Amino acid sequence: MLPFALVSVLFLLWGLANNMTDTLLAAFKKVMQMSDSQTSLIQFAFYGAYFCFALPAALYIRRFSFKAGIVLGLLLYAGGAVLFYPAAQAESYLFYLIAIYILAGGCSILETTANPYILSMGSPQTATRRLNIAQSFNPIGSITGILLSKQFILRDISLNSISETYMGLGFVLIAIMLVMIFSKMPAGKDNAEGSVGASFARLFHNKRYVWGVVAQFFYVGAQIGVWSFTIRLVMQELNIVEADAATYYLASIICFCCARFFFTWMMKYVRPAKLMAWAAAADIVFCLVVILMSGSGMIAVIALVLVSFFMSLQFPTIYGIALDGVGDDAKIGASGLIMAILGGALLTPLQGYVSDMFGISVSYIVPLVSFVVVLWYSIVNSKSSNGK
Secondary structure, eight states, rough: HHHHHHHHHHHHHHHHHHHHHHHHHHHHHHTOOHHHHHHHHHHHHHHHHHHHHHHHHHHHHHOOHHHHHHHHHHHHHHHHHTTTTHHHTTTHHHHHHHHHHHHHHHHHHHHHHHHHHHSSSSSSGGHHHHHHEEEEEHHHHHHHHHHHHOOOOOOOOHHHHHHHHHHHHHHHHHHHHHHHSOOOOOOOOOOOOOOOOHHHHHHOOOOOHHHEEEHHHHHHHHHHHHTTTTHHHHHHTTTOOOOHHHHHHHHHHHHHHHHHHHHHHHHHTHHHHHHHHHHHHHHHHHHHHHEEEEETTTHHHHHHHHHHHHHHHHHHHHHHHHHHTTTGHHHHHHHHHHHHTHHHHHHHHHHHHHHHHHHHHHHHHHHHHHHHHHHHHHHHHHHHTTTO
16 A cells, blocks of 8 residues: 555656646747747657657666666656756756756656556556556646646746746655655566567557557647647637636646546446546537637636546546556556657647647647547447456
8 A cells, every 4th residue: 555655646746747837838938929839849848758768767667676767757857847947047948848858758757657556556457447546646736736837937927937936846856756765665576578579569469559559649649738728728718817817727627636536436337448438529529619619708618627527537547448468568568658648749739730820729629639539449448348
């Protein structure tokens, strides 16, 4: 139970980073007078790092241990946060992107380490539900990140407010890293036999895993796109400023958090893949409302908040279904699913481009198409014995 609790805290930490980063798009748009396409480079740097660091992280924990992966991830996460200070002094957007890349590399290592660690802590029959429980801490971190951004960044938007907030986070992370170093946790060393190449070969021939990576790519692209432009859409629909619009973003994350607990409870009675199918279908409908009801004010905003509610179970459920039955290939398999977070790096700029060309409301067609892919994966696996 102690390792489970400590590792679950990590889910909170990268949730905090993810959603603080989402608010940076609105902040940099105002401070540096950028377009939606330019500010979306923040997400390109953040989720591009996820792609680049995931496989090295899997090889690292395979060679050493889960605990070693946690410590390395926290070190990079803290280092990237502290680099926000010199980035502000240089007044360089590129420097900020480099700091974000390093910070996100740490988060990538943490995710690559923590997800399979949680899956290994108990019966395979309850692995997906157990991962959903641990993932429930993720939106709590998201809420914390939004509150920090709302209070310390968006109230008085400046490069100094951004850098000081992230530096404070960096020092907190260093303290947490020290706690992890001196805590007694199972090493979780990889005892799997065979080469990494053999693991990749087995995974490549596992259709449920391969299509799980594809579904995860589109899901993450949808999630990051929905949240990255929430503040901008609310500002447009309700004619309010960034700090006030962040309240509705916070409401979205609270709904996401509450729904995570609700859907985890529902998994006692309904198979996760079937639940995910209904959730993805609901997201498609509410994205359509956002697109078609542009200018309606609160109707579009409420629909956007409800998209977050039904997104809540999709990431851990795809993850759990894709890794079901892969055995000793789980650590390498986990890296592929974390690399799929590249969807956030590629689809968010695409949504930014659509926003610049056709408007912020129309840009939500990108998440809509992504949810169609998730729906397809859910339906396929709800009919199989592995969609548990």
